[in-house]
Amino acid sequence: STYQKHGSEDNCDDGTGGDWSMDVYEIVCTPDFCPNPFGSWSNLDTSIHSSVGNFDIGADISITCAPTYANQGDSTVTCTTLGTFQGNPDCIKIDHCPNPFGSWSNLDTSIHSSVGNFDIGADISITCAPTYANQGDSTVTCTDLGTFQGQPDCRKIDHCPNPFGSWSNLNTNTHNSVGNFDIGAEISITCATTYANQGDSTVTCTDLGTFQGQPDCRKIDHCPNPFGSWSNLDTSIHSSVGNFDIGAEISITCATTYANHGDSTVTCTDLGTFQGQPDCRKIDHCVFPDVSWSNLDSSDSGNVDIGEI
Numbered sequence: 001s002t003y004q005k006h007g008s009e010d011n012c013d014d015g016t017g018g019d020w021s022m023d024v025y026e027i028v029c030t031p032d033f034c035p036n037p038f039g040s041w042s043n044l045d046t047s048i049h050s051s052v053g054n055f056d057i058g059a060d061i062s063i064t065c066a067p068t069y070a071n072q073g074d075s076t077v078t079c080t081t082l083g084t085f086q087g088n089p090d091c092i093k094i095d096h097c098p099n100p101f102g103s104w105s106n107l108d109t110s111i112h113s114s115v116g117n118f119d120i121g122a123d124i125s126i127t128c129a130p131t132y133a134n135q136g137d138s139t140v141t142c143t144d145l146g147t148f149q150g151q152p153d154c155r156k157i158d159h160c161p162n163p164f165g166s167w168s169n170l171n172t173n174t175h176n177s178v179g180n181f182d183i184g185a186e187i188s189i190t191c192a193t194t195y196a197n198q199g200d201s202t203v204t205c206t207d208l209g210t211f212q213g214q215p216d217c218r219k220i221d222h223c224p225n226p227f228g229s230w231s232n233l234d235t236s237i238h239s240s241v242g243n244f245d246i247g248a249e250i251s252i253t254c255a256t257t258y259a260n261h262g263d264s265t266v267t268c269t270d271l272g273t274f275q276g277q278p279d280c281r282k283i284d285h286c287v288f289p290d291v292s293w294s295n296l297d298s299s300d301s302g303n304v305d306i307g308e309i
Contacts, residue, residue: 031083032057043069043091055079065091068144095120097142106132106154118142128154131207158183160205169195169217181205191217194270221246223268232258232280244268254280 033054038044045064055061059079065071073090080086096117101107108127118124122142128134136153143149159180164170171190181187185205191197199216206212222243227233234253244250248268254260262279269275285303 031081034059034079034083034085037077037085041089041091043093044089057081057083061085063089063091065089068094068146070094070146094144094146097122097146097148100140100148104152104154106156107152120144124148126152126154128152131157131209133157133209157207157209160185160209160211163203163211167215167217169219170215183207187211189215189217191215194220194272196220196272220270220272223248223272223274226266226274230278230280232282233278246270250274252278252280254278257283259283 033056036051036054038049039051043066045066048064049061057079061077061079063071063073063075063077069091071089072092074087075089077085077087077089096119099114099117101112102114106129108129111127112124120142124140124142126134126136126138126140132154134152135155137150138152140148140150140152159182162177162180164175164177167175169192171192174190175187183205187203187205189197189199189201189203195217197215198218200213201215203211203213203215222245225240225243227235227238228240230238232255234255237253238250246268250266250268252260252262252264252266258280260278260280263276264278266274266276266278283306285305287303
């Protein structure tokens, strides 16, 4: 015979099955399946990889590790004509989360470096790049699955949120708490009645999504000194220094050679302004004294110019 037999039909039955085939020099055994390998590989996901059943020659298996384990080996193994698998998974206990910052867009790179990993349980507070705002989770946590719980979403800022709910004592007829403001919008501040603004009178929506400027509406408790704005007062009586309490009444005295044609008394109101307006004008005549002087000719009446007899 030109053929030599190596082995016997018995040693072809090694658990892989197969058929006899003749070569010029030997008779060999060809497997027709791969035995189930999952019992020999540790830490696989048993809900996916059952230890029952074999695999056809050429079959590809995608490896899934058990929860809290990660595959450091081959992600796919293939049943070869040798009846064995090519590839070897290596499921290792997860002890960190890979750095996620390269996969999340528009983060502040001065804070979030793409170098280094994170321990299980680590919390990361997210900061978006300037002119971006986070519409997603503000904090993400490294889980024992090796992934982060939470997802930031940094989007380009195109408006400022309505600020009026955070600023006190505004005029609600003017400043409604509904609606947002476009970048660049300017708002003139009006305080509520009996309040005065001690802060910025105008605020501007910036491309950071915040307002530049801060109003400060405080309860009015005085009236500013008005004497600098009223002309021709008697400065020996009406000093331009000092303010006046709410309710204060001031009797007006004009300067010498001036007479008051307005209110003789003004009152400080809780609006921080005076009710009443003096009007000191230059005296240019004398009223004929027909009432205070006796036995004059009754035909004499009216005013008399300054210097006239």
